[in-house]
Amino acid sequence: MGAAISVMHYTGMASASFIASPVVPNLSHTVNITPIANYGVAMITLLVLGAAVVTSSAERRAKEEARRINQGLEQRVAERTRQLTAVNEELRRGIAERQRVEDDLRRSEDHMRLVIDTIPALVWSKLPDGSADFLNQRFREYTGLSVEEGLGEGWLKAIHPDDRASSIDVWREAFAGGKFFELEARLRRADGEYLWFLFRGAPLRDQAGKIVKWYGTSTDIDDRKRAEEESRALIDAIPQQIWSGPPEGSLDYCNLQWRSYMGFTQEDLQGEGWQRMLHPEDRERVLNAWRESVRTGTPYEQEERHRGADRQYRWFLARGVPLRDTTGRIIRWYGTNTDIEDRKRAEWALQEAQAGLSHVMRVTAMGELVAAIAHEVNQPLAAIVTNANFCLRQFSSATSNSDKLREAISEIVNDGTRASAVISRIRALLQKSAPERVAVDVNQIIQEVTMLLRRELIRSRVSLRTDLSSDLPHVSADRVQLQQVLINLVMNGIEAMRMVSDRPRELLIKSAMHPDGVLVQVQDSGTGFDLKHADRIFEPFFTTKPDGTGMGLSISRSIVESHGGRLWAESGSDGAHFQFTLPSSVS
């Protein structure tokens, strides 16, 4: 207690301002109270002098002299007495003054003690070795520790066991460096409950600059701390990955959701640590986009794959926004990652379903077509075969009838012609189902088809390259039919590379200007095809594939030709090249 008061002497500052102040002022002067003692010495000297005057006696003759002297003496005594009285008066005043000063001092000390014990803070002081030598009444009341229990190292017992070691570390460091310190720790209340306190302490130095003592306060921050904990718990609990970081684009905080997803600690993520969980294929795109956002201060939004603790990648929608101060300067980035794997899968499933649907539609249409063809073509074939058999019988018969033979053979011719007409009708039918002719951007069709077949390409481990010439004129075409042709050619390409294992499976789709309009090429790195089949592959029902219908290329060619273009194939050592031209719509 005394120490606290003496601090106030030293500083001449109000206790409140001292306690609240984070900086201890330089204490460079001392108050001297010795003048009060000097009055005592003077008084003793005068008393001795007075006694000597009273005890001296002289002869009669000397009586006159003596009386004169006496008178003089009396005069002097009176003078002295006056002086003495004055001095006494002075002394009394001095004593009263001292009394008053002492009273003031005591009052002030009482006041200070009252203040220190009353202010809503726990106040303490410690010796340079860290042991407490003062704990204010509130401290003692709060912790329920007596003065004896609390002083020295005793107060440490009131710090929460989990916070004790870290608190001691902070103190040690502060004491070693002699610097103002601040720490948060839970302090046990008398009833056993722990509340969060903010401990702040500052050193007091003597004139030589040596630390004499540490003074500090502990403030109840439990409400704030609990609110913080609650919001942290909230941030950790919501099913969303949350992150934040300084303006320059590193990360320094990721919530529990993200950390546990990645199996990273807060430290693993620091700075650029988080980038380790990016999918290698996304890394460049993601980092570029992030750098761009950081540079321009525009919100960040990317779909990216993040590796989980299970080493599996999932798709996330990552979003980040900058928080700015009043001057518009970015203070911090805040962001979220939303798991969109399921949505992504649904999208793919949809795409696949769409692709599948178009495939099913093709197959169904093909199935119906094939059934129709089977029936339509089978009838004349049955007639041909039957008639031909009849002819054979006639030839081996003794009684062959040449009229009947001629009749049968001419029917064979007719039925053959009829079968061919059926095929022509089917082609005409295909061409007839193309009423929609609009101006179409071939590159866009190519992109649509590659999107549609993306999964197919991935599944077949075919890498797709496109080399699309910009500034192509539009062509007048039926979108769906054009897609059908491209799907056909791409599927053929994929199919052709199924057996390729000694070199990359690559599919190149090129678009270019052509004298006839626009040229589209689909090149695969398959085995190509036998040159002798170069024309036959476009015939209906011709197929080199075990499960092919033999209609794909035939239909494709019909479609392209119905658009006024050409479809042909070339085969090289590096695979098959299918290409078609389409006239531009302006011509």
Place this chain on the structure above:
Amino acid sequence: MSDAAPVVFVVDDDPSVRRAIKRLIESVGLQVELFGSTQEFLQAKRPDAPSCLVLDIRLPGKSGLEFQRELGNANIQVPIIFITAHGDVPMTVRAMKAGAVEFLTKPFRDQDLLDAAQLALERDRTRRQQEAEIATLRERLESLTPRERELLPLVISGLLNKQIAAEIGATEATVKVHRSQLLRKMGADSLPDLVRMAERLGIPHKAA
């Protein structure tokens, strides 16, 4: 046994196919009649001769299988040879179960069709013969007097004339006359012959 020449009916909606089949079948000396639809077939006056039907299973309107059922319901008993553009196993099974003679896939081997036609005609011929025999027996049965009809179940049950006489309240001599008349009218050479005829006509024994 029947005097009428056998006929092969062909129902196919494709005239070219029809003609070719006709030509082929005629080349083995069989008569062929062509129909463009099942309707035509039903409406036509078909000759009373052993016959069979070559039927395309895929016809406009109703399927060949349906038509097969219809014929069965109408008690038109003609052996059917199905031809189809595409071999369909379940369809084949159904057709064969319903009594089809053969199931051929277009284009079929000529010999297969001819063999099937011969088999079908043979089957029909047999059926017709049996039907004719029963018709004759029925005719003979009709020619019996009421007394002779009364006697028939008793005779085929193996009763003696004496027993029959007691049964119908006549003299043994009278029974003897009736019995010989009965055998003669029915054209039976012997009692066992008469028993077989009665069985075919569905006349039950009448045990004493």
